[in-house]
Amino acid sequence: MSLRRTLATTGRVLTQIRHDPRTIGLLLIVPSLLIGLMAWLFSDTPVFDLVGPAMLALFPFIIMFLITSISTLRERRGGTLERLLTLPISKLDFILGYTLAFGLLAIVQSAIAVGFAVWVCGLEIEGSVWLLLAVAFADAVLGTTLGLLASAFAQTEFQVVQFMPAIVFPQILLGGIFLPRENMPDVLHAISDWLPLSHAIDALNAVARDSEDAGYVGMKLLIIAAFAVGAIVLGSITLRRRTP
Template identity: 45%
Template sequence: MTGVRALRASAKITLCTTHRVLCQLRHDPMSLGMTLAVPALLVVLVRFILPTQDAFQRSAPALLGLFPLVLVFTLASISTLRERSAGVLERLMLMAPRKVDLYFGYSLAYALIALPSTALTIWISVDRLGLRVRGPLWPLGLAALASALFGLGLGLLAGAFARSEMQAMQYVPVLILPQALLCGLFAPRHAMSRPLETFSGFMPLSYAVDSLNASARAAGPDDTYVRNVAILVGSALVTVVLGALAQRRTL
């Protein structure tokens, strides 16, 4: 009975935090609009930059994971930093029995924002820009959403350490750019030198790109796809927990 009570209390704190964050974002239409629309606009820009449809077909699946990841990372890191700087997050943690419940609430709120952003980007890519997907769309969408969730976890972790918005943005070249360079977007991972290929195997974004490329080319998800998505979701959960542990309760 005690365990059930504790579980209900954790769920209540998580859902209340989610509701509060969504209400705050509703009053910040610029940030909300950028998170929803910018990934889709960037994919449109890439289509017109690339010289042929075949070049877009090769690059677009990976970009469906990279662009939402970067935007959600930015929103999560800066929003968390603002609440921490204002003392809101610390006061909430003094009242919450577990810090991770609050961070799961933040995660759920930003995930609900990432969902329509990912869906819009995929719809424009497939229906308007001619991206060919051999199988159903849901594996592509699930892999892109898992990539965005990983970016969300990284953003919450960066927001726990950054002391200013400028410092939060300085985590982009540290946490995201190396993964973007080694994930297989610019060159196949198997064509890299052995040290770089091994290093890329420790980067969750590599599994996002593999899943997205496989979703566009295969008739349906296989065991490798399931493993890659599980690695992404697990990495997101780990970064969220690390962000909660890094946040101090003291005001």
Template identity: 45%
Template sequence: MRPYAATTTRILRQLAADRRSVAMILLVPSLVITLMYFMFSDVGHPPGTPSPFNAACLILLGLFPLFLMFVITAITMQRERASGTLERILTTPLRRLDLLAAYGTAFSIAAVAQAGLTCVVAFWLLGLKTAGNPAWVFAVAISSAVLGVGLGLLCSAFARTEFQSVQFIPVVMVPQLLLAGIIVARSAMPQWLQWVSNAMPASYALEALQQVGANPELTGVAARDIVIVLAFAVTALALAAVTLRRRTA
């Protein structure tokens, strides 16, 4: 546990010292949601119906943490490799799974801070309203962010430069954003695209938020979706540990 704890602490200290990364993780999601609030401020809607901001904000709370934490994690891991830090750690007795768990823990702590601040801004400052308990929105946002961490760690194992890490965005993230049901409902897609959508974790994160937004109690569908998202995150972390290799002799 000592090497695991030491690695986790070191990564958190590095993140805290990187002001740009801290701003990206903590401030950017809240700023984007605030911008969207003002975009919808003058958009009319029938009396008694939810504001269009509610639906749009729920989408961002589910998908933006996934996207942002994927980018931050993948690039940071590549920096660790480029600086030689990761290579030196791989020569120690620390197991690969423990190493990835340390990185995953550190970035997941950052993800919790991001989700917490974003939900506070959305609910208490911008007036987001959901039929369900805001705590479940917070839980889904955290799950989505942790999933982004897992996918970022996995994809970083296949990248050799920071630019290659960024190139995974259109391969891994864009299809999920397109097929999650934001633009076209999943039920309205061709059958084969529905199958592809069902294999993508972002679809379940968005569905869970829609369930929380429309139902006062946690539904079985929402609970199932949260479990699926977390299962994808754990699987991505395990696969990242398997594919992690030293690249120097």
């Protein structure tokens, strides 16, 4: 692993994205638009204050997963990765470079989404907005790393979408959005403990309602970080030079 090569990969990815306004719009604007739609839909009810924190986890997570996995897959299918790996750059440098590039975008995305939800849509936050932003950022990075992992196994963009029912949908169903996790059957509650999005939603709800102390939220952040690191390691091990 080389910091210089990792940063070079990061710069290359950011340069590519800078010239793609559609991707920038999808990354930075669409999550806020979806949150705004939810707020408008439930404007005359208390529902948005109940599910709003979970939406801050859900929409950025899904979008970062899709964008990262498809972008990485195109690098491999186009032969870019194969050409890069003929140079003194490792798969880990490549994965970390992508993670850092999209992580920087996740900071901007999280700031826009949290600010829009709180100050435009009126989402009530009883805890620290900065802590809410930190959890939202960690969740977006988690989507990035899982997208990188999924891209290592996919051969086409369609297969990336096929991974969503296996990787994303169970986390949505068991994350506590539709039913509090403590009210789930014991088996499903145990399964949800092993799904990283569940911990992101728990942390966002805890901050929004100020129902837990900072130590609880910090523990959830560590769990999210552990899943993200695990995805980076597995992604670097399983990443292929080129898709047949």
